[in-house]
Amino acid sequence: MPNHVIDPNQWIDRYSDYLYNYTISRVNDSNIAQDLVQDTFFAGLKSMKNFKGEASERTWLISILKRKIIDYYRKINSNKGKAEVRINYSDSESEGDWLEERVADPFDKTAEDTMQNTELGDAIYNCLEKLPPKQAEVFKMKTILGYETEVICNELNITASNLWVIIHRARTAMADCLKENWF
Amino acid sequence: MSKFKFKIKCDEANHVCDKTQYEDASLWEKIILSLHLIYCRACRKYSKNNATLTETIAKSEIVCLEKSCKDAMKKDLDKAIREVSN
Numbered sequence A: 001m002p003n004h005v006i007d008p009n010q011w012i013d014r015y016s017d018y019l020y021n022y023t024i025s026r027v028n029d030s031n032i033a034q035d036l037v038q039d040t041f042f043a044g045l046k047s048m049k050n051f052k053g054e055a056s057e058r059t060w061l062i063s064i065l066k067r068k069i070i071d072y073y074r075k076i077n078s079n080k081g082k083a084e085v086r087i088n089y090s091d092s093e094s095e096g097d098w099l100e101e102r103v104a105d106p107f108d109k110t111a112e113d114t115m116q117n118t119e120l121g122d123a124i125y126n127c128l129e130k131l132p133p134k135q136a137e138v139f140k141m142k143t144i145l146g147y148e149t150e151v152i153c154n155e156l157n158i159t160a161s162n163l164w165v166i167i168h169r170a171r172t173a174m175a176d177c178l179k180e181n182w183f
Numbered sequence B: 001m002s003k004f005k006f007k008i009k010c011d012e013a014n015h016v017c018d019k020t021q022y023e024d025a026s027l028w029e030k031i032i033l034s035l036h037l038i039y040c041r042a043c044r045k046y047s048k049n050n051a052t053l054t055e056t057i058a059k060s061e062i063v064c065l066e067k068s069c070k071d072a073m074k075k076d077l078d079k080a081i082r083e084v085s086n
């Protein structure tokens, strides 16, 4: 079975949005989320030799990101959180578990809707990853970021008719992919 | 598109349909698309799927990084990659 390969040059294009969604639903602050995503890529780069190719690149990056989020909570809980941890668990090993649980289940306070929406978000991102990178980029800028056509054309140096051809291909592929996996 | 053309071809109809997903279509374009959809089953199907896609994405509440943020990240990561490979 072929192993997964690692290519940091593609990370931002391929995974930054997915990692950002993963983070923002857990930390609720866009600046902190951006920093955590950025830190994850740097940490990934430093520990590339540990990548065994058993999991996909994205799964591997998510595992690093999880640690980053745990560290973040550990930092903000270092004072007020400690008492809480001691009540629930006695030894320091379990402190990690408590934090793991908190990160693994950040939806405890929210309705079922959030959970469903997260699955839907996953389905959408899985489909987006199957698009050619350029198509995915244009589609996301237009559909999710809601940029004006003119702005995208200027940023990416394409014509409006190019943009609409790309959007049409992306929408057709996305609808087909989600039909198989979601609708 | 001429102002007095009532009949459009399917690829043009689909293009207008794409534009309506972003509220980029004019009233006139929307009218001739509706006319086309009355007699064209294939485009009706495309329009339906296209609208479902729009709703689904809106419902998901997924977010993306701003282009400027991504560009800045890329610049920093590229620099780090060069340092690692040296």
Ligand SMILES: [Zn+2]
Binding pocket: B009, B010, B011, B013, B036, B040, B041, B042, B043, B044
């Ligand atoms: Zn048609």
